[in-house]
Amino acid sequence: MAAYIWPTSLPNSPGTDYTETGGVRVLRTSTDAGVPKMRYIGRNSQTISVSYVMTNEQVATLKEFVEETIMGVSPFEFTHPRTKETVNVRIVPSGDGEFFTMSWMAKEYWSVSMKMEAMP
Amino acid sequence: MSRLATLSPAALRAMFAQHADDTLITLVTITGDEISNPIRLADNYTHRFEYLSDTEMTVTDLSTKEASVYTFADTDTVIKDAVVSQPEEIFYGVIATTPRLFLPFAITLPTEEPEASSVCQIKMYDVTRMLIPTIRSITEAPSVLIELVLMSTPNNVEAEFPGFLLGGITYNRDEITAQLTVESDVSEPFPAYCFTPSYFPSEF
DSSP, X not given: OOSEEOOTTSOOSOOTTOEEOOOEEXXXXXXXXXXXXXXXXXXOOEEEEEEEEEEHHHHXXXXXXXXXXXXXXXXXXXXXXXXXXXXXXXXOOBTTTBOOEEEEEXXXXXXXXXXXXXXX | OOGGGGSOHHHHHHHHOSEESOOEEEEEEEEETTEEEEEEEESSOSEEEEEOSSSEEEEEETTTOOEEEXXXXXTOHHHHHHHHHOTTSEEEEEEESEEEEEOOEEEEOOOOOXXXXXEEEEEEOOTTOSSHHHHHXXXXXXXXXEEEEESSXXXXXXXXXXXXXXXXXXXXXXXXEXXXXXXXXXXXXXXXXXXXXXXXXXXX
């Protein structure tokens, strides 16, 4: 398993806007006529979109974890929100290295959203 | 003889069936005098490789989720260096007789024009810079062996294309592009001597 672990001080139950994808990698070739051909080519990562309510201290912990511990790229152990199994995930950056987005909710409370990929 | 004649029925089915649950994986082996141990790569993956110790790694079959311990052999230098030097990382690859690291690459076949030289191009997406140190150190073109295997039977080589040389290598921060050439007598000058006044003065 991965060497890093999602910090225990950070929340693990995402909000109601949680989404998850499933599937495998396939090649799909369109044809001039008829049904496209499809070929299985392997396992794929599953994308998990989560958002958490975090305090100022938790945001600081997340920021240090992403920027200093995993340096944005290393996988880490994470409890899957649906299956409750431990899986290896990476945070998927959007744009040019934006790993999470914080929105103000209330005094000292933030809504932090991010996209993760569960490694096959 | 057509290459199709050497392929197994399962490989043909994987290539041409309307719905195929198997696929061909391209294996590339790079060897040379300046490369101490073969660099074994695959363009797809069936297993996950994780660091266990400096002499072993955990290999997990992605289909069955079964994990086993693999002890590095003496010739596994490249994959051992990758896994041991980054124990926090997860690697992917294929167990085809020996373990092979997954590195996305694309091979462009030569054109079919009769007067065109038989030059393929290979583009490797080396984002983690696994190959760049080796590429920088070599001064002679290494040999390349290309093999095709089925994902379900990676130990059974369906087709092999030996004798390529890796030349014309260029790279940037995430891609290595090189030409795969075959030494051919057809492209050599013949005859060896030119009919010049110095060689054949009586001709002039």
